[in-house]
Amino acid sequence: MSIYEVAYNLEKAIRQSEEFQRLKKMYEDIQHDETSSRMFNNFRDIQMRLHQKQMTGEEILQEEIEQAQKMAALVQQHDKIAQLMELEQRMSFLIAEVNKIVLKPLEELYNKFE
Template sequence: MVNVYDQANALESALRQSEEFKALESFYKAVNENEDSKKLFDEFREVQMELQLKQMQGEEMLDSDIERAQQTAQSVEEDENIKQLMEAEQKLSMLIQDLNRVIMKPIEELYKVNE
């Protein structure tokens, strides 16, 4: 019998060795080694978390919140280190979505057979 957790651990190891993860790791390091990039990236993440929290709590978004988010996002787009990090993050996310489709395939097939 196959141990699903052993397979999951093997997948985790393969993911760590993938080009997509190694690129993300490299760009994350570059952001953290550049003082300006790191400060901007931390601020961007803080703004995102604050807005998500407000949204989850059903609080109204103020114009000042939206303006701050837009300004931070624009600054992030202009920082080459962060831009590369976000592109690498998107590629890794796409890989994970593809893996999720593969993992969910048996369940999807099961339900299609029984329809």
């Protein structure tokens, strides 16, 4: 089996996983609720703008930080969005763990010569 076949099988396994299915359902529930959807999308937009600025070395203004903090506090109070964010964290942790496993041969190779 080629590495690509294994990767596609892994993609399929992730899509079929309970973690992904729960995340997908919660995301769909939020997108079908106009208020939740608007709030969630605004939060994501703020996150993306700040991340973009950070990656390009642009200065992040204090007002932007305060806006992001206020929005984060607001979405944390919204039950569905808070649940979605928790599910996203779990999925992110799962992907990070898989990434560690996939990169283990390279890590071992380079650590061998240090």
